[in-house]
Amino acid sequence: MARRWRRLAALAAAVAMLSSAVLGKVPLASTAPLAGARGLGVHIYDHCPYCTRVELVLGWHGWQPNRLVYGYADVAGPTALIGKKMLPVLTWHDSEGQEQKMCESKDIIEAVESTAESTTGRLIQRRTGRKDLKAWQTRLRRVMHGLTRPRLLQMPIKDFAREEDRKYQMDKYTARGFSYERALADTEKLAPKVNTLLVEFEELLRSDKALNAFGHSWDDLYVLPSLRVLTCVKDLVWPAKVRAYVEQNHADAGVACYFEHAC
Structure with a gap:
């Protein structure tokens, strides 16, 4: 029986390593x-x-x-x-x-x-599953990309430093039906919607530096990167508490935002 369990354990380990390889994940030592x-x-x-x-x-x-x-x-x-x-x-x-x-x-x-x-x-800490936050994120995803995708291409970052880099991104999303020209034309329609969401986000913050009073959680890790991307949009109006939340958390990590290059 013990020999059988050892064989099963070895088989399970082999399957795990194979699954990691198939998924493109490097197994840990x-x-x-x-x-x-x-x-x-x-x-x-x-x-x-x-x-x-x-x-x-x-x-x-x-x-x-x-x-x-x-x-x-x-x-x-x-x-x-x-x-x-x-x-x-x-x-x-x-x-x-x-x-x-x-x-x-x-x-x-x-x-x-x-x-x-x-x-x-x-x-x-773990993600809390806050329904108010999830609903806010869903609404943000519906409108933010029309503002951010065209403008990220103009940020002074290596991602899009070459023409082929910008073309690669544009081809990726135009193949999915996204129009860069229409997105820019819709700025006056989209920016007020995001401004409203930024005002609403201020009410979701339960401390100055975190979404929850107990400190950082996966809630913050899902939201902060999206807010950082939005800093490339010049037309947005940031409530003071929301801007401080974004700037301080990224500054503490040594990660630059795009505010000074916003367009």
Whole structure:
């Protein structure tokens, strides 16, 4: 019986590793993957919300990895890391000098949160499931992209520094029916709707730096990257408390917003 259970355990481990490979995830070498990590690097697109949430958590923990930003049309760079064009990716050398890689923002954040080498302990609580917040996010998603997609292309970031990078993004969304010309023409219609949502968001904040009184949670990690993207839109009016929430949280992590380049 014991031999049978060992065979089943070995089979389960093999299936898990195969599933990780199929999903493009690099299996971890240990339960504490960042213990003794050296040469930490975070591979990102500057505008990507999944990348931003990883940078926020790294910064709040006081980690300063080497920041590697990719052009959006660069397929070879991210693919060389994990076999597909997908970021963020965290890279490091372990205590034995072996190079390690990790993708998926949630996995990276959990690794940072759980490492014994963090001097701050866990900072991020679970998502609360607040219905008021979920309803607000749904309404924001319906209107924000018409404002942000055309303007992100004009931000001074490596993501869209080359013509081919901008074309790659435009081709991606026009294939889904998005019109950049119509989006810009709709600015006067869309901006007031987002302004109203920003005013309403002020009522959702239950502390100056977090959506909930107990501190940062996954609620913040879902919302802050979207608000950061909105900082590229010049036509928006930010309530003081909302702007302070966005600016302070990103400043604490060493992540720049787009306010000064808004257009």
